[in-house]
Amino acid sequence: MTFYADLPARRTRQILADVGVLLWVVLWVRAGLSVRETILGAMAPALQLETAGESLQGSLGAAAERVGAIPLLGSTVAGPFESAADAAESVRRAGEDLAAFVERTALLTGLATALVPVLLALVPWLVIRVRFARRARALQALLSTGEPLELLALRALATQPVTVLTRVSPTAAHDWRTGRRDVVERLAELELRSAGVDLTARHREGLAGGTGEPLPRGTQ
Known part of the structure; x- marks a missing residue:
């Protein structure tokens, strides 16, 4: 599974985001540990109380045994x-x-201090990263199986914003239906680049039908 884009600019942003999330997690884990240690500091009086009670119980128990051994008065004196x-x-x-x-x-x-902010950052980050990886893998699978350009172009028409599509062609949908080759190629490249998939020389040759002619440059 691909976790990073082929395109350098997007890959850099992904790496920076990963580092940011990692630092965020480390920061809040340390904060949680600090909170835990601070609260544990309040346990000292409780431990002292436990130790004092245990010591006093031992002393009084031993005294009760000693006075209990006194003939006639032992049980009476040992009671208190x-x-x-x-x-x-x-x-x-x-x-x-x-x-x-x-x-x-x-x-x-300590867990609540660390877990809540960590999850608030980690869950969206994980969703975005997994979604990217699945999309990139699906598009790379299309490239490796030799699917036609029209399918990639259709995905672009279905997923890309209208403002982006109009930069390719003001009549992108009509051009796709009529099979206008240059528009179809640019839409296909647009879809691949939006998923961070780079068009290597091998992919370009395959997408261009083996002609070896480069595709028109799309939006990064």
Whole structure:
């Protein structure tokens, strides 16, 4: 599949457009990563809360075990420590949940920051590039199979703006129907050039019916 035009001017524009889209994608991916890192910075207090709760739970749990070993009074004295350890566990879970929430928020916000502008540029670019490639391939297939000039000229009449057609001939459609050779050749060349297909010497000879005479120069 052909992704770039044969004509230098159009190929240069396509390459510049591709580079521009690439830079746009890189810019917004970096912006998304930056946003993610900024939001992740807010996760530090949550991690500290989780660590403090875990440490406090461990200390209170150990204390509850020690006082629980005291004969007769152990279970009574250990009760408050166990309750405090449960509260510390709740603090640890709250810190863990908060950290997970911040992490999810950072990921989703970073993706949204990068993905929306990237898709806004990438989807139209991809549609245009694929449409060009398919059209260029179809026209090149016509050239390689030796289809008559009339078919390419008919495509030009169907797809080219009226203002462009009138520059070829004020009565382009009538000239095509009557088989006016010079107009048919210029319309065919116009259609090929509009798709970025260059008329090489081999194509020119084939289109001119093997006469070797160059076609009249069309619109680039």
